[in-house]
Amino acid sequence: MKDVPPLREETLDPADWEPLRALASRIVADAVDYTRDVRERPVWRDMPPDTRARFQTPAPRNGRPLAEVYDDLVTHMLPYPMGNTHPRFWMWYMGAGNFTGALGDFLAAILGSNLGGGDHAAAEIDKQVVGWLKEMLGYPSQASGTLVSGGSMANLIGLTVARNQMAGIDMRELGVGALRTPMRFYGSDQMHSCHQIAVEAMGLGNRALRRVPTDAACRMNVAALRMMVAEDRSAGLGPAC
Numbered sequence: 001m002k003d004v005p006p007l008r009e010e011t012l013d014p015a016d017w018e019p020l021r022a023l024a025s026r027i028v029a030d031a032v033d034y035t036r037d038v039r040e041r042p043v044w045r046d047m048p049p050d051t052r053a054r055f056q057t058p059a060p061r062n063g064r065p066l067a068e069v070y071d072d073l074v075t076h077m078l079p080y081p082m083g084n085t086h087p088r089f090w091m092w093y094m095g096a097g098n099f100t101g102a103l104g105d106f107l108a109a110i111l112g113s114n115l116g117g118g119d120h121a122a123a124e125i126d127k128q129v130v131g132w133l134k135e136m137l138g139y140p141s142q143a144s145g146t147l148v149s150g151g152s153m154a155n156l157i158g159l160t161v162a163r164n165q166m167a168g169i170d171m172r173e174l175g176v177g178a179l180r181t182p183m184r185f186y187g188s189d190q191m192h193s194c195h196q197i198a199v200e201a202m203g204l205g206n207r208a209l210r211r212v213p214t215d216a217a218c219r220m221n222v223a224a225l226r227m228m229v230a231e232d233r234s235a236g237l238g239p240a241c
Protein backbone atom coordinates (compact mmCIF):
# COMPACT_ATOMS: atom_id res chain seq x y z
CA MET A 1 0.00 0.00 0.00
CA LYS A 2 1.31 3.41 -0.93
CA ASP A 3 1.97 5.91 1.83
CA VAL A 4 -0.82 8.51 2.03
CA PRO A 5 0.73 11.98 2.27
CA PRO A 6 -0.25 13.76 5.50
CA LEU A 7 -3.13 16.20 5.13
CA ARG A 8 -1.93 19.79 5.05
CA GLU A 9 -4.32 22.02 6.94
CA GLU A 10 -5.53 24.98 4.91
CA THR A 11 -5.97 28.09 7.03
CA LEU A 12 -6.70 31.78 6.70
CA ASP A 13 -4.83 32.43 9.95
CA PRO A 14 -1.57 34.40 9.63
CA ALA A 15 1.66 32.44 9.81
CA ASP A 16 2.69 34.65 12.73
CA TRP A 17 0.15 36.43 14.93
CA GLU A 18 2.61 38.94 16.45
CA PRO A 19 3.04 41.27 13.42
CA LEU A 20 -0.76 41.20 13.04
CA ARG A 21 -1.19 42.22 16.68
CA ALA A 22 1.25 45.11 16.15
CA LEU A 23 -0.48 46.24 12.97
CA ALA A 24 -3.92 46.00 14.60
CA SER A 25 -2.70 48.19 17.48
CA ARG A 26 -1.38 50.72 14.98
CA ILE A 27 -4.69 50.73 13.08
CA VAL A 28 -6.68 51.33 16.29
CA ALA A 29 -4.32 54.14 17.36
CA ASP A 30 -4.55 55.75 13.90
CA ALA A 31 -8.36 55.40 14.00
CA VAL A 32 -8.53 57.18 17.36
CA ASP A 33 -6.46 60.08 15.96
CA TYR A 34 -8.48 60.14 12.73
CA THR A 35 -11.73 60.41 14.69
CA ARG A 36 -10.36 62.89 17.25
CA ASP A 37 -8.92 65.20 14.58
CA VAL A 38 -11.90 65.19 12.19
CA ARG A 39 -12.45 68.95 12.72
CA GLU A 40 -8.94 69.72 11.48
CA ARG A 41 -9.59 68.18 8.10
CA PRO A 42 -11.80 69.55 5.32
CA VAL A 43 -15.27 67.98 5.20
CA TRP A 44 -14.53 66.65 1.71
CA ARG A 45 -11.81 66.91 -0.88
CA ASP A 46 -11.54 65.94 -4.49
CA MET A 47 -9.55 62.84 -5.32
CA PRO A 48 -6.52 63.46 -7.55
CA PRO A 49 -6.77 61.56 -10.88
CA ASP A 50 -3.89 59.25 -9.84
CA THR A 51 -5.78 58.18 -6.74
CA ARG A 52 -9.02 57.67 -8.66
CA ALA A 53 -7.17 55.54 -11.22
CA ARG A 54 -6.06 53.17 -8.44
CA PHE A 55 -9.68 52.07 -8.01
CA GLN A 56 -10.06 51.10 -11.64
CA THR A 57 -7.49 48.33 -11.98
CA PRO A 58 -8.20 44.69 -12.91
CA ALA A 59 -8.86 42.20 -10.11
CA PRO A 60 -5.57 41.28 -8.41
CA ARG A 61 -4.43 37.66 -8.79
CA ASN A 62 -1.98 37.65 -5.91
CA GLY A 63 -2.20 38.62 -2.29
CA ARG A 64 -0.18 41.40 -0.69
CA PRO A 65 1.10 41.88 2.85
CA LEU A 66 -1.61 43.36 5.06
CA ALA A 67 0.64 46.22 6.23
CA GLU A 68 1.12 47.27 2.60
CA VAL A 69 -2.63 47.22 1.94
CA TYR A 70 -3.20 49.28 5.08
CA ASP A 71 -0.60 51.86 3.98
CA ASP A 72 -2.47 52.14 0.68
CA LEU A 73 -5.73 52.79 2.53
CA VAL A 74 -4.07 55.46 4.68
CA THR A 75 -2.68 57.23 1.63
CA HIS A 76 -5.43 56.75 -0.91
CA MET A 77 -8.70 56.25 0.96
CA LEU A 78 -8.81 57.86 4.40
CA PRO A 79 -8.12 61.41 3.07
CA TYR A 80 -11.18 61.15 0.75
CA PRO A 81 -14.26 60.35 2.89
CA MET A 82 -17.84 61.20 2.01
CA GLY A 83 -17.60 63.65 4.90
CA ASN A 84 -20.60 62.57 6.96
CA THR A 85 -18.56 62.05 10.13
CA HIS A 86 -17.55 65.73 10.02
CA PRO A 87 -19.58 68.16 12.16
CA ARG A 88 -19.78 70.56 9.19
CA PHE A 89 -21.34 68.00 6.85
CA TRP A 90 -24.67 69.57 5.95
CA MET A 91 -25.31 67.92 2.62
CA TRP A 92 -27.81 65.28 3.63
CA TYR A 93 -29.27 63.41 6.56
CA MET A 94 -26.77 60.65 7.26
CA GLY A 95 -25.50 58.89 10.35
CA ALA A 96 -22.09 60.01 11.56
CA GLY A 97 -21.33 56.93 13.67
CA ASN A 98 -18.98 57.14 16.62
CA PHE A 99 -15.88 55.42 17.91
CA THR A 100 -17.72 53.24 20.42
CA GLY A 101 -20.00 52.00 17.64
CA ALA A 102 -16.98 51.26 15.45
CA LEU A 103 -15.45 49.14 18.22
CA GLY A 104 -18.79 47.33 18.52
CA ASP A 105 -18.79 46.64 14.77
CA PHE A 106 -15.24 45.31 15.03
CA LEU A 107 -16.11 42.95 17.86
CA ALA A 108 -19.30 41.83 16.08
CA ALA A 109 -17.13 40.92 13.08
CA ILE A 110 -14.66 39.10 15.34
CA LEU A 111 -17.52 37.04 16.73
CA GLY A 112 -18.92 36.55 13.21
CA SER A 113 -22.31 35.52 14.61
CA ASN A 114 -25.23 34.36 12.53
CA LEU A 115 -28.38 35.65 14.21
CA GLY A 116 -30.75 33.39 12.29
CA GLY A 117 -30.91 31.06 15.28
CA GLY A 118 -28.79 29.02 17.66
CA ASP A 119 -28.20 29.25 21.36
CA HIS A 120 -25.64 32.02 21.75
CA ALA A 121 -25.15 35.35 23.46
CA ALA A 122 -25.28 37.56 20.35
CA ALA A 123 -28.77 36.21 19.53
CA GLU A 124 -29.82 37.00 23.11
CA ILE A 125 -28.53 40.58 22.73
CA ASP A 126 -30.48 40.90 19.47
CA LYS A 127 -33.69 39.81 21.21
CA GLN A 128 -32.94 42.03 24.19
CA VAL A 129 -32.52 45.15 22.02
CA VAL A 130 -35.77 44.39 20.15
CA GLY A 131 -37.43 44.01 23.57
CA TRP A 132 -36.06 47.39 24.70
CA LEU A 133 -37.39 49.05 21.52
CA LYS A 134 -40.82 47.48 22.07
CA GLU A 135 -40.80 48.82 25.62
CA MET A 136 -39.77 52.34 24.54
CA LEU A 137 -42.40 52.47 21.80
CA GLY A 138 -45.18 51.03 23.98
CA TYR A 139 -45.61 47.85 21.92
CA PRO A 140 -47.24 44.81 23.57
CA SER A 141 -44.82 42.18 24.88
CA GLN A 142 -46.05 39.61 22.33
CA ALA A 143 -45.03 41.93 19.43
CA SER A 144 -42.14 40.68 17.35
CA GLY A 145 -39.36 42.58 15.64
CA THR A 146 -35.99 42.30 14.05
CA LEU A 147 -32.93 44.50 13.67
CA VAL A 148 -32.11 45.28 10.05
CA SER A 149 -29.45 47.16 8.12
CA GLY A 150 -31.21 50.53 7.90
CA GLY A 151 -34.22 52.56 6.84
CA SER A 152 -34.74 50.95 3.43
CA MET A 153 -34.91 47.43 4.83
CA ALA A 154 -37.05 48.52 7.78
CA ASN A 155 -39.60 50.16 5.48
CA LEU A 156 -39.58 47.26 3.03
CA ILE A 157 -40.31 44.81 5.85
CA GLY A 158 -42.92 47.06 7.50
CA LEU A 159 -44.76 47.66 4.23
CA THR A 160 -44.59 43.96 3.36
CA VAL A 161 -46.20 43.08 6.70
CA ALA A 162 -48.92 45.69 6.03
CA ARG A 163 -49.47 44.32 2.51
CA ASN A 164 -49.77 40.74 3.72
CA GLN A 165 -52.09 41.72 6.56
CA MET A 166 -54.40 43.94 4.47
CA ALA A 167 -54.47 41.97 1.20
CA GLY A 168 -57.61 40.00 2.04
CA ILE A 169 -55.94 36.84 0.67
CA ASP A 170 -53.17 34.55 1.85
CA MET A 171 -50.52 36.72 0.22
CA ARG A 172 -47.56 34.62 1.36
CA GLU A 173 -49.05 31.53 -0.25
CA LEU A 174 -50.75 33.00 -3.33
CA GLY A 175 -48.69 36.08 -4.18
CA VAL A 176 -49.73 39.43 -5.64
CA GLY A 177 -51.18 37.80 -8.79
CA ALA A 178 -54.12 36.57 -6.69
CA LEU A 179 -55.07 40.04 -5.38
CA ARG A 180 -58.76 40.73 -6.05
CA THR A 181 -58.46 44.45 -5.35
CA PRO A 182 -55.40 46.56 -6.23
CA MET A 183 -53.92 47.91 -3.01
CA ARG A 184 -53.10 51.52 -2.20
CA PHE A 185 -50.58 52.95 0.28
CA TYR A 186 -50.31 56.60 1.36
CA GLY A 187 -47.35 58.73 2.36
CA SER A 188 -46.49 62.39 2.45
CA ASP A 189 -45.02 63.92 -0.72
CA GLN A 190 -41.85 64.42 1.37
CA MET A 191 -41.26 60.72 1.98
CA HIS A 192 -37.99 59.04 1.15
CA SER A 193 -37.48 57.17 -2.12
CA CYS A 194 -37.10 53.88 -0.21
CA HIS A 195 -40.92 53.70 0.04
CA GLN A 196 -41.24 53.77 -3.73
CA ILE A 197 -38.51 51.14 -4.02
CA ALA A 198 -40.39 49.04 -1.44
CA VAL A 199 -43.76 49.07 -3.26
CA GLU A 200 -41.99 48.27 -6.51
CA ALA A 201 -40.10 45.36 -4.90
CA MET A 202 -43.36 44.16 -3.32
CA GLY A 203 -44.86 43.74 -6.78
CA LEU A 204 -47.49 46.46 -6.31
CA GLY A 205 -45.95 49.11 -8.54
CA ASN A 206 -45.20 52.75 -7.89
CA ARG A 207 -48.82 53.76 -8.58
CA ALA A 208 -49.88 51.86 -5.48
CA LEU A 209 -48.13 54.56 -3.44
CA ARG A 210 -50.04 57.84 -3.35
CA ARG A 211 -48.26 61.04 -2.40
CA VAL A 212 -50.30 63.21 -0.05
CA PRO A 213 -49.56 66.96 -0.34
CA THR A 214 -47.88 68.79 2.53
CA ASP A 215 -47.98 72.36 3.84
CA ALA A 216 -45.10 74.83 4.18
CA ALA A 217 -44.07 73.11 7.43
CA CYS A 218 -43.97 69.75 5.61
CA ARG A 219 -47.04 68.49 7.53
CA MET A 220 -49.29 66.08 5.68
CA ASN A 221 -52.62 67.55 4.59
CA VAL A 222 -54.97 65.18 6.39
CA ALA A 223 -58.08 66.44 4.53
CA ALA A 224 -56.33 65.56 1.23
CA LEU A 225 -55.46 62.13 2.63
CA ARG A 226 -59.12 61.51 3.55
CA MET A 227 -60.20 62.53 0.06
CA MET A 228 -57.67 60.19 -1.59
CA VAL A 229 -58.77 57.25 0.56
CA ALA A 230 -62.47 57.93 -0.25
CA GLU A 231 -61.66 58.35 -3.95
CA ASP A 232 -59.74 55.05 -4.01
CA ARG A 233 -62.49 53.18 -2.14
CA SER A 234 -65.14 54.38 -4.59
CA ALA A 235 -62.88 53.36 -7.51
CA GLY A 236 -62.81 49.81 -6.09
CA LEU A 237 -59.22 49.97 -4.84
CA GLY A 238 -58.09 48.73 -1.43
CA PRO A 239 -56.52 51.36 0.87
CA ALA A 240 -54.04 49.42 3.00
CA CYS A 241 -51.92 51.76 5.07
Ligand SMILES: Cc1ncc(COP(=O)(O)O)c(C=O)c1O
Pocket residue numbers: 093094149150151152153192194
Ligand atom coordinates in the same frame (compact mmCIF):
# COMPACT_ATOMS: atom_id res chain seq x y z
C1 LIG B 1 -35.85 59.65 5.72
C2 LIG B 1 -35.05 58.47 5.25
N1 LIG B 1 -35.64 57.25 5.25
C3 LIG B 1 -34.96 56.16 4.83
C4 LIG B 1 -33.66 56.25 4.36
C5 LIG B 1 -32.97 55.02 3.85
O1 LIG B 1 -32.22 54.55 4.87
P1 LIG B 1 -31.01 53.54 4.65
O2 LIG B 1 -29.98 54.27 3.87
O3 LIG B 1 -30.61 53.28 6.08
O4 LIG B 1 -31.54 52.32 3.98
C6 LIG B 1 -33.00 57.47 4.36
C7 LIG B 1 -31.60 57.54 3.88
O5 LIG B 1 -31.04 58.55 3.60
C8 LIG B 1 -33.72 58.61 4.80
O6 LIG B 1 -33.14 59.82 4.76
